Amino acid sequence: MHRITPFALLILLLASCAGDNAADSRHVDEIRAEVEQLVQEQARMGYATWVFGTPSNQDSLYGSTRPLFTRENLDLIRRVEGAEPDALQKRRLRWLLRYLTLGIRCPGSRPPRR
Numbered sequence: 001m002h003r004i005t006p007f008a009l010l011i012l013l014l015a016s017c018a019g020d021n022a023a024d025s026r027h028v029d030e031i032r033a034e035v036e037q038l039v040q041e042q043a044r045m046g047y048a049t050w051v052f053g054t055p056s057n058q059d060s061l062y063g064s065t066r067p068l069f070t071r072e073n074l075d076l077i078r079r080v081e082g083a084e085p086d087a088l089q090k091r092r093l094r095w096l097l098r099y100l101t102l103g104i105r106c107p108g109s110r111p112p113r114r
């Protein structure tokens with residue numbers, strides 16, 4: 001099994017995670033697109049580390065996406081998930097929510113203290 005397979009599965013599950021409200025749908029799709037880009041960058045970095053021995057710097061990836069991992073985004077996705085009637089879309093939103101929740105727990109994703 002390839003190391004990139006879990007990332008590809010996550011991208012497929014996150015495809016089109018949008019609710020009925022137009023503004024919320026657009027925002028959730030923007031979040032999903034950013035998460036997809038981050039996952040692809042993580043996969044590329046992981047591949048380069050395993051194949052070429054390039055040092056991994058995951059903190060730089062999370063540090064560049066701080067606005068992605070916010071309570072507001074989590075609340076929005078929870079709200080859209082709660083209103084979503086389609087079971088498949090609900091599952092996609094749940095996976096997106098889990099991914100963002102884990103990102104908030106990552107030390108590199110926390111905003112700097114002032």
